[in-house]
Amino acid sequence: xxxxxxxxxxxxxxxxxxxxxxxxxxxxxxxxxxxxxxxxxxxxxxxxxxxxxxxxxxxxxxxxxxxxxxxxxxxxxxxxxxxxxxxxxxxxxxxxxxxxxxxxxxxxxxxxxxxxxxxxxxxxxxxxxxxxxxxxxxxxxxxxxxxxxxxxxxxxxxxxxxxxxxxx
Amino acid sequence: xxxxxxxxxxxxxxxxxxxxxxxxxxxxxxxxxxxxxxxxxxxxxxxxxxxxxxxxxxxxxxxxxxx
Numbered sequence: 001x002x003x004x005x006x007x008x009x010x011x012x013x014x015x016x017x018x019x020x021x022x023x024x025x026x027x028x029x030x031x032x033x034x035x036x037x038x039x040x041x042x043x044x045x046x047x048x049x050x051x052x053x054x055x056x057x058x059x060x061x062x063x064x065x066x067x068x069x070x071x072x073x074x075x076x077x078x079x080x081x082x083x084x085x086x087x088x089x090x091x092x093x094x095x096x097x098x099x100x101x102x103x104x105x106x107x108x109x110x111x112x113x114x115x116x117x118x119x120x121x122x123x124x125x126x127x128x129x130x131x132x133x134x135x136x137x138x139x140x141x142x143x144x145x146x147x148x149x150x151x152x153x154x155x156x157x158x159x160x161x162x163x164x165x166x167x168x
Numbered sequence: 169x170x171x172x173x174x175x176x177x178x179x180x181x182x183x184x185x186x187x188x189x190x191x192x193x194x195x196x197x198x199x200x201x202x203x204x205x206x207x208x209x210x211x212x213x214x215x216x217x218x219x220x221x222x223x224x225x226x227x228x229x230x231x232x233x234x235x
Contacts, residue, residue, distance in 0.1 A: 167210035168199040 005088070012085035019079035026072055034065045066112040067137065074105035093158045100151030106144025113137045172232040173206045178223050193218035 038058035045054035081098040089095065114137075179186060190200040195215060202208050203215075216227050223230075 163209065166208055167212060168195065168203050168208050168215055 005090075008090060009086055009088060012082045016079055016082035016086055019075055019082060023072060023075040023079060026068070026075060030065060030068055030072070034061050034068075066115075067109040070105050070109035070112055071140075074102045074109070077101045077105060091154075091158050091161045093155050093162075096151050096153075096155030096158050098151070099154050100148050103144040103147030103149075103151060106140050106147060108144075110137050110141030110144065170233055170235050171206075172234055173203060173230065174232055175200075175204045175219070175230055178225055178229055179204075182223050184223070189219070189222055192222050 035058070038054070038061045042051070042054040042058050045051045077098055081095060081102065084092070084095055084098070179189065186200055186204065187197060189195075190197045193215070195218075199208075203211065211231075216230070219225075219230060220227060
């Protein structure tokens with residue numbers, strides 16, 4: 001195994017661990033921030049006639065958080081992708097597909113934030129200087145589109161490699 | 169594919185084992201087996217040269233064309 005490959009494996013293993021931690025932390029954060037209070041309200045409202053209002057509030061919160069759920073999907077796929085890189089499977093069609101799926105999740109996040117999230121398309125305002133003209137959701141969507149295309153290029157490269165591997 | 173690999177014939181003529189040749193030219197045994205059975209898309213000039221050197225033959229002795 002050459003040096004570049006070793007470095008790729010080492011870095012990928014670290015990233016896989018980081019993405020796994022981020023995923024579980026994100027899941028916990030989503031539960032505590034978004035689902036815990038409405039769930040508690042729903043359980044408390046069970047014996048009362050306000051149960052439907054509480055259920056509606058919970059579903060509204062869950063719908064508001066759909067962009068975050070899509071990002072969780074992206075994190076989970078990224079974890080798998082870097083896990084595969086760490087196993088030494090760098091240039092494979094499956095890796096290209098995973099990269100495209102990550103981009104797809106980012107695009108889905110943009111799509112859901114446009115449909116459901118009330119906080120969507122709010123320009124990011126930095127503490128200093130002029131506010132950014134584009135929202136973080138749109139920026140994420142652009143990154144997603146880029147990743148989808150990069151994934152396709154990756155798949156094409158993997159196909160070329162497979163072809164070259166058949167030349168002895 | 170009209171290209172026929174005659175490596176098997178050459179190995180038999182020289183009375184050499186495929187494993188020994190693979191080791192001698194530094195080629196994977198699996199790849200040599202694939203080459204012998206003609207299940208490859210191509211052969212590098214480098215590999216061909218090594219095979220010719222090891223088996224003391226010419227590329228034409230290893231490859232044939234049957235339309």
